[in-house]
Amino acid sequence: MGSWQSLAPMPTARSHCAAVVAFDKLLVAGGQDHGPLNLVEALDIGESRWSEWAPLPEHLSDCGAVLVQDFATLVLVGCGPDGKTRFLTWRQGAAAWAPFSPPPGRESRTLPALAATNRCLFVIGGMLPHEDADVGFVDVFNFAEGSWRALPNLPRPRRQALAACAQGKVYVLGGLAAGPVEYVDCFDLRRSEWSQLPDLPDAFAANAAAVSVRSAGP
Template sequence: MKLFTVSMTISLAATAAASPAHPPCPHKNFRWVSLPAVGGGAPIQEQGTAATETHIYLLGGIPPDANNSQPAVPSTNTFEAYSFKERSWKSLTPIPKAFTHANAAAVYGKIYLLGGLTGDGVDKIWHATGDCFVYDIAKDEWTALAPMPDGQSRGSSAVGISGSTVYLAGGMERLEVFENGAQTSLDIVTAYDTKAGTWTTLPKLPAPRDHVGGAVIGRKFFVVGGRDHGQPNVRNTTWTLDLDAPSRGWAAHAEMPTARGGLSMGVIGERYIATFGGEGNPDPGSNGVYNETEVYDVKKDCWFKLAAMPHPRHGTVAASVHGRIYIPGGGVYIGAGPVDTFDAFELGV
C-alpha cells in the first residue's frame, strides 16, 4: 500500500545573513472543499494526524469541550479514522495512553505514535512522554514499542516520512497551560527506522522549534515556521536537511511571509508546500489565530500568498493525500477552542 507524508543546523555561514531577496511567485488557482465534520461532530484540537491512501487517522488531542477557562485540560486517547471511499468517520480502538501533540506517521500499513505530551487534568501542565506505540491497521491492534531514547522525549515536532523512516525535528518537552507558563522548545532532530526499531540522532536545528510544519519532498526534510519558547515567539524560517548528506547540516531558504506557530502544512506533488493558519496573531479581533494561506514553490525558492482560509484555526496537523491537503479540526481561539471543521485545499498547478 502506498502511504503518504503528513502534513515537519543551518550552515554556519547562513545563520548570520538575512535571507536573500527572491522574485515573487505568481499566484495559482486554488479551491477549498468542505468535508463531513470530524468524528460526526466531535471537535478536536492538538491531535496527531496520519494518512494512508484510503484513510486519515486522528490520534489523541484535548477534550471536545475544552476551553481556556477550565482549571486544567487533560489529554485524550481517542483514535478515529476518515474513509475517503465512504466519506465518513469511525471510532477505532483507543490509544493505550492519552496524548496531546502526538508525533504520528503512517508507514506500510501501520500507524506509529512516537512520543507526545500528556497531562492528567489535575494541573495545567503537559509533560513530554517518550512512550511509543504502533497500530496494525489490518489487525486493529495496538502494540507498545520501546520508548524514545533518554533526552529525546517530546511532542509537537515537525514530522516527515521517507520510505520506512520517520523523521522528527524540534518539539517541546513541557507546556504549562497558564499565563506566563513555561514552554520548553527543543532543537533536537532524530530518525526512527520502523523496520529495525532503532533511533538515529541527526544535526540539530539552527534554533529550537515546536508547533512547526514538517514534510519530506524527494530526499529533503523541510521544517517551516513554528515558535521558540512560547506562543508570541513565532517564526517564519524555512529550513531543509538533505537526508542523503545530513552531515552538511541545515540550509536556509526563502522565509515564509507571515511568522506563525501552530500552523498546518502539507505538500502538493513534489513542488509545493502550503501552510495554513496558526497561533499568535496579535491583531485585535483575530482571537489570536491567523487566517493566512501561504504557499512555497520548492523549485523557485519563493513564497506566494493566497486568499484567507475560509475557516481560520490553529492546533491541528494536516495530511497530504490524492493531490489535496486535508485539515481536520483545530482551535479557533488562542489556547483551547476545538472545532469539528474538516476541509481540504487544492492548488491548480
C-alpha cells in the first residue's frame, strides 16, 4: 500500500511500554501512566479492535518484548517498582505470565536491548544502577538447550538501544551512553565477532524497546 493508516487508539494511554506483534495481535504491555502499569492490551489489526490480555503479575515500566518464533514464546523485560529488572514469559495457550530466570550474574542490569531469532533470545547492554555505569554484556538463551551463555561484549556499552536479528546477525542501533548515540554495531553469529557499521543520521534512544525481524538464523 505504501501509506500510513490510523488504527483504533489504545484504551490506556501510556509511555515506556513494550509493543510486539505476537499470536496474530499487536500486544502492548506495561508502561507508565502516572506510575507503572501491569496492563496488557491486544489489538486485532484486521478488525482494528482492542481487548484485554492477562495482566502482568506486577507493575512494570521501561518494557521491551520479543517473540521466539519456534517456541511460540513471548519474552518481556521490564523495570519493577524497586528499580530491578524482571523477566517474564508467555507461551501460546498459557493462562498467565510466568517468571523467567535472567542471565546468571546479570540480575541487577536494567534497560537492556532485546532481540530474538527463531530459537534464541538475546539480552544486550544495559546499565548497572548501583554503579551508574553502562555495560556491554551480551547474553543469549537457547530455548532448544534451555540454557544461557555469554557472548563477546558489545564494543560500545550503552542502554536503551534497539536491537534486531536478521540473516545470522544481530544489529544494535542507537541507545544512551553519556547521552543519545548514533552507533550501529553488528554481531556475526557464525564468526562470533562484532563489527561497527556506519552511524545513523541522528542519535536516538528507545526505552528498552525491541524489534522482531523474521530470521532464518539459529
